[in-house]
Every structure is written in structure tokens, then in C-alpha cells.
Amino acid sequence: MKPAAFRYHAPRTEEEALAILAAVAPEDGRILAGGQSLMPTMAFRMARPAHLVDINGVAAxxxxxxxxxxxxxxxxxxxxxxxxxxxxxxxxxxxxxxxxxxxxxxxxxxxxxxxxxxxxxxxxxxxxxxxxxxxxxxxxxxxxxxxxxxxxxxxxxxxxxxxxxxxxxxxxxxLLAEGTRSGFYEFSRRPGDFAQAMAIATFTLDGGVMSAPRLGLGGVEDRPCRLPAAEAMLDGQPPSAALFAAVAAAALPGLVPMTDDPHRLRLAETAIIRALSRAAGLPE
Missing domain, CATH: 3.30.465.10 (Uridine Diphospho-n-acetylenolpyruvylglucosamine Reductase; domain 3)
Structure with missing residues (x-):
């Protein structure tokens, strides 16, 4: 399919872009930058903006x-x-x-x-x-x-x-402080597919124990989230496989998955453990 008809705008300054957007927003005017999400939905006519405001010409x-x-x-x-x-x-x-x-x-x-x-x-x-x-x-x-x-x-x-x-x-x-360790894990059915579960972990090691931990989960609920209760379990503790497994298990009851697929929570548990393990340099 082809996109529905639209009017194209190519502002050269931020002020011009904002002024155009203000004028076309009531007609579902959209900003175009990379277009890698917008253009496919337009091609299938799932989105039909009457105006596109292409901001690629704005140097700033x-x-x-x-x-x-x-x-x-x-x-x-x-x-x-x-x-x-x-x-x-x-x-x-x-x-x-x-x-x-x-x-x-x-x-x-x-x-x-x-x-x-x-x-x-x-x-x-x-x-x-x-x-x-x-x-x-x-x-x-x-x-x-x-x-x-x-x-x-x-x-x-x-x-x-x-x-x-x-x-x-x-x-x-x-910016992350010098010495911050980080780990990322994502599960998708094939390379390039949408993630079904993914996690990020960051922390520093001071005297062999973790400090300033951050742990986030995506692809499971309807939006990405931090896991503050899990972070509290990590803070001040030495990294270990047993601790990471306990943290992941404790995080599951508070999650509200987008679907009732029972495998998604299992994937979330695995993603948390592997992100933490990668940050700590432990075997997965």
C-alpha cells in the first residue's frame, strides 16, 4: 500500500518547526525525523497524518x-x-x-x-x-x-x-560515574525482532559490594520501568549468582505483563539475572 495524501513541510529553524506544528497539530500533523516507526504505519494506512513536518533541515x-x-x-x-x-x-x-x-x-x-x-x-x-x-x-x-x-x-x-x-x-x-559497571540482556525470537523481555543493570563496586544500583525492565509491561525494590536488595551486597536469582524472583510478583503469556514472566526473570551477571562479570 501507499500512504494517504499529506502535505509536506520542511522548516529550517526550530522556531519555524514549532510554529508549523502548532498550526497543523489539529489535523494530526506529525514530526518526521528518522521515520523508521512512522513511515511503515503510514504505508499500511494505520496512520494518516494530513501534514508531515520534516525537521531534518534544522541544524540545531x-x-x-x-x-x-x-x-x-x-x-x-x-x-x-x-x-x-x-x-x-x-x-x-x-x-x-x-x-x-x-x-x-x-x-x-x-x-x-x-x-x-x-x-x-x-x-x-x-x-x-x-x-x-x-x-x-x-x-x-x-x-x-x-x-x-x-x-x-x-x-x-x-x-x-x-x-x-x-x-x-x-x-x-x-552520565555514568567512572567505574560504573553495566549489563544488558534482551530476548527476541530472531535478531532484529521486537524484544519480548530485556533488562539493564548498572552499579559500582566499592570494597567488593555494589553501590548506586539501577535495574530496569522493558518489553514486559506496557512501559519500561525501574525496579526500586530489587535495587534495594542489591545495594551494599557483594554480587553473586544466588543473590541475582533471588532479586529476579522477588521482582516477578509486582509485574503486570502486557499479555497473559506465562512465558513472558520467565523471560523477565532470565533477563534480570543475565543483565546483572553481565554487569558483574559472572557466568550466565
Whole structure:
């Protein structure tokens, strides 16, 4: 199939883009950056926006910089740019690991980080990264700017706090402290398929025990989530296979899977254990 008819707009500045979006939002106007989620739904006519606002000509939207303890990511930064050599340190290492699990090379080359967040697919790797690390989203419209924490930004399956006339103009990921260990595990039926369960774990080791642990789970519930009770079980403890198994088992009763598939909780348990094991350097 082919997309339904739409009007194409190509602003050259952020102000122009916001003004156009404000005008076309009542007619389901959409932002086009990478288009790797939007264009397939348009091709199947599952989405029929009357207007597309192509922001690729806005130079400022290519922002990718580490400043003030955060990594600032503009709406035209591609998946392939996240990780070495453009992003260094422990955060760059984590992003580089996660990036390899996103779909296929053409999508990683064209798709954008902020576009993935705005689409809010529960199986999105970047949504999980943002929720786990406590990212902040900068939302802007002609009416002003507001900042929204990841925990409030993701509101359900492909549902966010973005208003129709707002644009996600920047995502801010906290930089990880030197020495931070990280682990990521994802299960999908085939390479490039949507994740059925995935987990991220980060912590530092001080005197042989874990500190500042973060643990997030995605692909299971209708949005990515941190697991604070599990983090509390990890804090101050030495890493071990027995502890990780206990943490994963304790996390399961509080989960509300998107489907009643009994295997999804098993996959969640495995994902948590393997992410923690990879962060600790333990055998899986």
C-alpha cells in the first residue's frame, strides 16, 4: 500500500518547526525525523497524518554533547551515533552495547533516539535506557518549554506526556560515574525482532559490594520501568549468582505483563539475572 495524501513541510529553524506544528497539530500533523516507526504505519494506512513536518533541515537538532553531567541528545541524532567514538566513558559503553540490539543496520543508521522515545513502543531499547537511568525530556511548543522525567513521560503503549503541539527537542541522559559497571540482556525470537523481555543493570563496586544500583525492565509491561525494590536488595551486597536469582524472583510478583503469556514472566526473570551477571562479570 501507499500512504494517504499529506502535505509536506520542511522548516529550517526550530522556531519555524514549532510554529508549523502548532498550526497543523489539529489535523494530526506529525514530526518526521528518522521515520523508521512512522513511515511503515503510514504505508499500511494505520496512520494518516494530513501534514508531515520534516525537521531534518534544522541544524540545531543534531545536538549530541556531554555537558553539566548529562548527555544532551537532539531529535535528529541517529541510533548509530550513540556509543563510541562519539560518546565515551561508561555511558558510551552501555549505549554501544544496547545499540547493537536495535532492529537492523538500515534502521540504526536512519532512526533517531528521540523518535524512539516519542513513539514509546514498550519493546524500545532506548525507552528502557531512559527509564532506567532517569532521563529528562525537554518538550517545547510555541507556548513554552517544560521538562518531564522519564517516569512521567512514558504513560503506556505508544503513549507519552507529549501534547499534540509539542516536540521532544532534547533528551538528557545522566552520565555514568567512572567505574560504573553495566549489563544488558534482551530476548527476541530472531535478531532484529521486537524484544519480548530485556533488562539493564548498572552499579559500582566499592570494597567488593555494589553501590548506586539501577535495574530496569522493558518489553514486559506496557512501559519500561525501574525496579526500586530489587535495587534495594542489591545495594551494599557483594554480587553473586544466588543473590541475582533471588532479586529476579522477588521482582516477578509486582509485574503486570502486557499479555497473559506465562512465558513472558520467565523471560523477565532470565533477563534480570543475565543483565546483572553481565554487569558483574559472572557466568550466565
Amino acid at each position: 537538532f543534531g545536538l549530541l554533547a556531554a555537558e553539566g553531567g548529562v548527555l544532551r541528545i537532539g531529535p535528529c541524532v541517529r541510533h548509530a551515533m550513540l556509543g563510541a567514538p562519539l560518546v565515551g566513558g561508561p555511558l558510551g559503553a552501555l549505549l554501544g552495547t544496547v545499540r547493537r540490539h536495535i532492529a537492523h543496520l538500515p534502521i540504526r543508521t536512519r532512526g533517531t533516539f528521540c523518535g524512539s522515545l516519542a513513539h514509546a513502543d514498550p519493546a524500545s531499547e532506548w525507552c528502557l535506557v531512559s527509564a532506567t537511568l532517569g532521563a529528562e525530556m525537554v518538550l517545547r511548543s510555541v507556548g513554552g518549554t517544560r521538562r518531564v522525567a522519564a517516569a512521567e513521560f512514558f504513560q503506556g503503549i505508544m503513549t507519552t506526556a507529549l501534547a499534540a503541539d509539542e516536540m521532544l527537542v532534547e533528551a538528557r541522559l545522566p
